[in-house]
Amino acid sequence: MALRTLGRQTWLWKLMSFALFFGAWEIAGRIPISLSFPTFIETFIAFVRMTFNGEFATAYLQTIQPLIIGVAISSVAGVGFGVLMGLWRTMEWFLVVIFIILYASPVAAIIPLVTYMYGIGLTSKVIAVVIMALPLIVLNCYKGVRHTHPSLIEMVRSFQGSRWQEIRLIILPNASSLIFAGLRLGIGAGFIGVVLAELLITPTGIGDLITYHRSVADYPEMFADITSIIALSAVSLTVLLKMEFLVRPETRKR
Amino acid sequence: MNQVAKNMTETKQDTIVEVDGIAMRYEGGVQALKGVDLKIPSGELTSFLGPSGCGKTTLLKIIAGLLTPTEGEVRIRGKKVTGPGPDRAFVFQDFALMPWATVQRNVEFGLELRGMPKDQRGEKAVKYIAEVGLAGFEKSYPHELSGGMRQRVGLARALAVDADILMMDEPFASVDEQTRRKFQEDMLDLLSKEKKTVIFVTHSIEEAVYVSDQVVLLSPRPGQVQRIIRTEIDRSKSPDEIRRDKNYLDYVDDIWAVLRTYL
Numbered sequence: 001m002a003l004r005t006l007g008r009q010t011w012l013w014k015l016m017s018f019a020l021f022f023g024a025w026e027i028a029g030r031i032p033i034s035l036s037f038p039t040f041i042e043t044f045i046a047f048v049r050m051t052f053n054g055e056f057a058t059a060y061l062q063t064i065q066p067l068i069i070g071v072a073i074s075s076v077a078g079v080g081f082g083v084l085m086g087l088w089r090t091m092e093w094f095l096v097v098i099f100i101i102l103y104a105s106p107v108a109a110i111i112p113l114v115t116y117m118y119g120i121g122l123t124s125k126v127i128a129v130v131i132m133a134l135p136l137i138v139l140n141c142y143k144g145v146r147h148t149h150p151s152l153i154e155m156v157r158s159f160q161g162s163r164w165q166e167i168r169l170i171i172l173p174n175a176s177s178l179i180f181a182g183l184r185l186g187i188g189a190g191f192i193g194v195v196l197a198e199l200l201i202t203p204t205g206i207g208d209l210i211t212y213h214r215s216v217a218d219y220p221e222m223f224a225d226i227t228s229i230i231a232l233s234a235v236s237l238t239v240l241l242k243m244e245f246l247v248r249p250e251t252r253k254r
Numbered sequence: 255m256n257q258v259a260k261n262m263t264e265t266k267q268d269t270i271v272e273v274d275g276i277a278m279r280y281e282g283g284v285q286a287l288k289g290v291d292l293k294i295p296s297g298e299l300t301s302f303l304g305p306s307g308c309g310k311t312t313l314l315k316i317i318a319g320l321l322t323p324t325e326g327e328v329r330i331r332g333k334k335v336t337g338p339g340p341d342r343a344f345v346f347q348d349f350a351l352m353p354w355a356t357v358q359r360n361v362e363f364g365l366e367l368r369g370m371p372k373d374q375r376g377e378k379a380v381k382y383i384a385e386v387g388l389a390g391f392e393k394s395y396p397h398e399l400s401g402g403m404r405q406r407v408g409l410a411r412a413l414a415v416d417a418d419i420l421m422m423d424e425p426f427a428s429v430d431e432q433t434r435r436k437f438q439e440d441m442l443d444l445l446s447k448e449k450k451t452v453i454f455v456t457h458s459i460e461e462a463v464y465v466s467d468q469v470v471l472l473s474p475r476p477g478q479v480q481r482i483i484r485t486e487i488d489r490s491k492s493p494d495e496i497r498r499d500k501n502y503l504d505y506v507d508d509i510w511a512v513l514r515t516y517l
Contacts, residue, residue, distance in 0.1 A: 154320055155350040158338045159364040159415065169367075173354050250354045250395045 047224035063205030070129025082141020103135035132193030133186035140182025144175030270296035275326035288476035304472030343412035402433035
């Protein structure tokens with residue numbers, strides 16, 4: 001009973017947090033703090049209009065495609081490489097440097113180079129997503145695998161478990177929290193990658209919409225564009241979190 | 255003639271584990287053990303006691319087959335140990351429970367690794383969960399249990415695989431004093447039913463004397479067998495009576511007299 005009231009209250013707190021944020025936005029827009037800063041209500045109206053007149057749909061059709069392909073490639077390759085690097089020393093020595101450099105480099109500087117090599121099509125955008133997302137996923141998986149508690153490994157060995165059982169039943173489940181953390185960060189970075197690509201390389205999709213609305217000074221529309229991509233990113237991460245609950249039931253009780 | 259004499263001693267007390275000239279030097283050059291010879295009688299509780307860093311746990315892990323000694327060998331019923339085997343089950347100091355698995359699955363785990371069918375191992379696990387006093391917690395996760403309860407899970411997991419030798423590495427080290435006493439009593443109770451050979455590592459003199467039939471005193475690093483003390487205590491008495499028993503207190507004093515010279 002006490003738990004249920006608490007549950008309801010967290011919803012209340014979340015709602016209040018949103019109300020406070022949007023309220024502050026509205027006030028800031030009315031002062032206004034800048035001529036290019038619209039009120040919340042103007043932005044909201046623009047958001048609803050673009051949702052229904054198909055502008056968002058057209059833009060996201062172009063944005064989501066490279067995002068999904070890129071995130072899918074990064075997830076599969078990232079988890080694969082990360083796990084292999086964690087399990088296998090040779091692989092580690094060979095690859096860890098590459099991913100650390102990729103991770104540390106300012107990717108925005110590489111993106112023009114990608115355009116130069118692959119043009120302004122889908123491939124470039126996919127590559128932009130992958131170079132943003134892949135290092136994060138790889139390095140997290142690698143860390144997750146490497147940080148298996150030694151006594152758990154000893155435990156499997158003491159019960160005569162095979163190496164394969166050790167990997168499947170201990171190392172991977174043990175790494176799953178960091179694997180999921182890597183996927184969350186990777187998806188977040190993927191969004192940055194695709195928007196960067198659309199702002200810097202190929203004027204298409206939601207990036208183009210933002211650029212266009214800025215250039216014609218339609219600020220409520222521009223803010224609605226930005227809000228939409230933030231919302232989409234938040235929703236994707238929530239979906240991933242729910243998936244994690246399914247795969248890792250023990251996290252539900254925490 | 256020799257064989258006869260050997261047989262006669264063996265009928266008196268079967269040796270199940272033989273430690274023969276074990277030395278252990280770690281990669282960094284640390285000599286943990288040197289020339290350890292030891293016989294562990296079947297069906298009894300033997301404990302390794304000594305100052306910290308004397309190689310008690312190393313010796314236990316060598317017997318378990320988790321570590322390979324630099325010299326010497328361990329024989330179980332005359333057969334040389336080359337790795338972990340189904341005749342031995344290990345209880346870990348830090349419990350080594352899978353945090354993502356329920357109590358039930360943790361207890362089943364040893365059987366799962368051996369490929370026992372799910373319903374069969376489930377049944378066994380339920381039995382041992384009840385025996386260690388955790389009935390009703392089958393669906394709990396380790397983080398929902400206290401330290402003492404977690405170690406009970408570790409004990410149930412080791413019992414479930416039905417090994418002859420139970421090896422416990424300071425099982426009560428991370429458990430508070432009250433829980434520890436209750437746990438010691440419950441464990442002795444349970445072991446008297448299960449008829450296992452138990453090898454027990456501890457740094458507590460009282461614990462060693464209270465739980466064991468034989469206390470092996472190890473010297474500081476490099477660990478060597480200093481003395482073997484057989485504790486003749488009337489175990490039919492209640493736990494509180496044993497803790498006030500004159501013999502019990504004498505053993506504790508004797509061992510302390512040896513250990514204090516290491517300080």
